[in-house]
Amino acid sequence: MFSDDHGSIVHPLDGHGYLRSFRFHPDDGVRYSARYVETAAKTEEKGDGASWRFTHRGPFSVLQGGHRVGNVKVMKNVANTSVLWWGGRLLCLWEGGMPYELDPKTLETVGPFDLLALGDRADGAAPARRRLGHRRRPWLAEAGLDAATRLLRPVLSGVFSMPPKRLLAHYKVDPKRNRLLMVACNAEDMLLPRANFTFYEFDAGFRLVRKREFVLPAHLMIHDWAFTDSHYVVLGNRIRLDIPGSMLAMTGTHPMIAALALDPSSRTTPVYLLPRSTEAVASGRDWTVPVEAASQMWSLHVGNAFEEDNARGGLDLHLHMSGCSYDWFHFHRMFGYNWKNKKLDPSFMNAVKTKEMLPRLVKVNECLF
Template sequence: MQAKPLHTFPTHIPHPIRQISVQQKSLSSPIISRAISISVPDTRIAIPAPPSIDIDDSITAFWDYQFLFVSQRYETTQPINLRIVDGSIPADFPSGTYYLTGPGLFADDHGSTVHPLDGHGYLRAFTIDNVTKKVKYMAKYIKTEAQVEEHDPKTNTWKFTHRGPFSILKGGRKVGNTKVMKNVANTSVLRWGEKLLCMWEGGDPYEIESRTLDTIGRYNMMDGCDLEGYDKKYDGDIWEVAANLLKPLLYGVFKMPPRRLLSHYKVDSRRSRLLTVSCNAEDMLLPRSNFIFSEYDSNFKLVQKQEFKIPDHMMIHDWAFTDTHYIIFANRIKLDVLGKVFCKAILVILIYNYYNNIISIYYRYTHS
């Protein structure tokens, strides 16, 4: 029950009493004024003071957000010592190097702006020494094929030539520009089997020299497995026929890899295994999905591979695993190819699907 305030008003409000002036005779004895003091209870309410706001913190937070998507035009090719501005390195903090990749460039020098997911990979390294209590910092762009083509190291200028799956270039052609897929190695970093790899959501990772951050080149984790089934013939399935028609277009004209290695990897620490998942390039345009789960030992030797075919369009972002199963989380999307045929960005063919709410679980047979 909600309590409500109750106010009682008198039914009759009397008029104020007028004071009648009365003439009095002056008395002979003078009137002596005396000061009278009485104690009055303190009825004031203590109002707490508003919390103080550090102006410097608010300004810093504002500018931090403004620079969140500002292009990084320069690299830090040699290690520099970072100055600790607050706090200290914990005594039990392990010494080592923390690697972080992410999009570093969003606008070129010719008026084009790309989506952050299409920004060139900018690799940073924070080397923490808990003995000397120092932190060193380095940063370099990952020299992918697209980065080498779009960046002029002599003038340090950029010109975007690849559309990328999420972006539209200024003045870009709707027809004729086949540079759609843009491997920018900007999604995640993997340290496994004495190798440092920068991953991308749709292609081979790039191997990096861990000490200098120099780019070694593409690393083919699938080792030719992406060509398996390329010439395989299927009968009776209309979507397989459509896939065979799309393969020469996607692989030959648009230079897409037959299998797209996703950047979300998992590590089975109990078995010392690296788990990855890949899908077919044509799955983006067909209402079906083909996922291949691969498992590697500590030397990058393939120890297990399983393929699952799903009769639905599932462009997954992340997945999970247990000791016995793989778990796939489907996004609420569906294809709208005809409605988006004249758009420039390739992934606008995907629209929201309210009814798609799928979690697929598949048996994971493991060789111990």
């Protein structure tokens, strides 16, 4: 649901989650049912009333008919991004907040499911947990980032109600080990040139079996990622703070995403290979230095990743993913949402293909050991 009854159209990413279920009966065809996820935001914006009234701005949108100027209700967990069935639970995930659990038969919402707490409460109990933080910048620059982090955290949590860690909506399942893999970033990572990743691995009973933390000296926006037997793989989408955009975003007349811009300063794409296995950690390879793919791409989604022995006695990592040009990707036009004229027109993505938009195969080689 991305239009309310009071004149607001929000970005599809800020639309309320609506879970569809298809049941296939051998003798009786297919039965369809659907239900909104009863998040706290949905309860507030619809409740039991007949009409919708959006009260949250959402990170990508501008309200038209609602409280606009000075509205700090930016984060809106709408549980709309991905669906997970794991450990006997059906979860709807969102990029930045807790998953919501639903009943698979009735699609009724059970409530929030604090997956990160399961991972973080188990600290110390998991033998494989290890913090892997390299510091590659001069001491003074790191101290400046530490100070900025201390200033930002209370603002992000106290004013904007952001949890300290942002769970990414894309999860992975390792079928070989029967594990669920999740990753979280720190809330302040969006604003600072330092990226904190925490990877969690849960068994079929949601028990933490591995946890690794990494700190990268880069300003990144990550939505999807990959893993192999030995590594987590992150393609570095480079962003920077847009100061004029930040000022406008704070007023409520521009979407909050206007505070960020793509950083096209490098013509390559960093591919971070972060050690997952004990052997990869022990190899001593400096994982803060990315492999630079020789083409600049904004990474969207990963199809698959795997590794195989090569003829040189090392490992080849293969990654299948979709990406697009930095020239084409634009925070203000995603899915055809135009907050200036209240329009949502995804057909703009059907523009005539230019050479830049044609599919390309990019080869990235890295011999790891």
